[in-house]
Amino acid sequence: MKDYLKGLIQEEMNRGQSLKAMIPRPLKYSELEGLAVDCETKIEATLGLLQDIAGELEDRGDGDIRDLHRKLRQCHRYLALLESFGVTALYCGTPEIGYLTKLVYKVHQEINFPVSPPSVACISTEYYYYHAVTNVIFVPLTESDYLLHIPDLFHEMGHAVFDRREEPRLEQSNKAYLEILQTITQHYHTLLKQKRRETGPRMYPDLIRHLYQQWLNWIVEFFCDLFALYTLGPAYAWAHLHLSSKTSDDVYRLPFPEWEEHPSDEARMRMLRFGLEFQGFGTDAKAIEAKWNGMPFTHVSRPSRDYHYAYPDDLLKKVAGTVFEGLKRNRFNVVDAQRLSQLGEDSIVHLLNEAWDHFWQDPCSFRKWEQGQVGELKARLGVMDALHTPSNS
Ligand SMILES: [Zn+2]
DSSP: OHHHHHHHHHHHHHHHHHHHHTSOSSOSOGGGHHHHHHHHHHHHHHHHHHHHHHHHHHHOOSSOOHHHHHHHHHHHHHHHHHIIIIIHHHHHOOHHHHHHHHHHHHHHHHTTOOSOOOEEESOOSSSSEEETTTTEEEOOGGGGGOSTTTHHHHHHHHHHHHHTTTSGGGHHHHHHHHHHHHHHHHHHHHHHHHHHHSOOOTHHHHHHHHHHHHHHHHHHHHHHHHHHHHHHOHHHHHHHHHHHHHHOSOTTOOOSSSOOSSOOHHHHHHHHHHHHHHHTOHHHHHHHHHHHHHSTHHHHSOOOTTHHHHSOHHHHHHHHHHHHHHHHHTTOOOOOHHHHHHOOTTOHHHHHHHHHHHHHHOTTTHHHHHHHHHHHHHHHTTOOOOOSSOTTO
């Protein structure tokens, strides 16, 4: 067993060295420097741990070495994680990765993002998501040719804020989160007390306890939605409508007794509409509501009888208001109607809102305009790759 572990340590050390060697130097895109240094530092630290395990193994007799095996497995898992969620993106270093990483870098300056911006890797197999260990946003391969779902990058940047909320620079965002936590707890505690007094079906206390547990997770997604809305504006709400239209099976989903990471798409949209009101985009909120209500997916399913327990208006409004104040206190550049109208032509926030205006003016001819804008933006950001779709599509 001891010899086997020695071999295993050697193999992991070799893998760590290979992984480090696969980080291309010099980097093609300087915006990936933060990710490269982070991966190198973490690989080095893991190699150091493996060295320590090897040293400890030498001093041990043939007795129990399960603790060393356990430490070795942790090192293996960590290297695998750095490989999948960090080094692969650096190794690929495609123009698409360069472009979207530069775009997020520019957005982080525009919105006054107070911590290091995430990198972007266009190698996702599951739409958009964020990985906290490497600070990388994953998106599908073709995203770099389009604009309508780029608002979702703002949602993923919200995850970066949420995950690092305990850093001093995000203190006010964290305070908003803690305030929401209190609001949710109070709301469901009161509801539970009330339901216990009533002589209704036994199921209600279970449902309410379940919804409270769900909310502890849903806070994260609602926070990220609101972060995107407040830093970007109506474009994010339109992108949510568009995504729901393409992917939602039931916009009124009420998970009970099963578990659901995301709140229902209808509740997310309602929260966004309340958020738009806080920002002073009341007209946009009404326009979005009208479009949403006209969509087939709002009619193919109906909310269940207990749906309102999960997503009551007053709770959604309170959460939207708390995040609005928290982000302003945290000095994020929160968008309102006046600020949006004053943004320059080179602003990404301006472009993404303009894209949605153009889309609704004429959805069928939008692609031509979009291609022109994406081409110009890529050139402006210094990534000169061609678009990947025929111009007559
Ligand atoms: Zn999310």
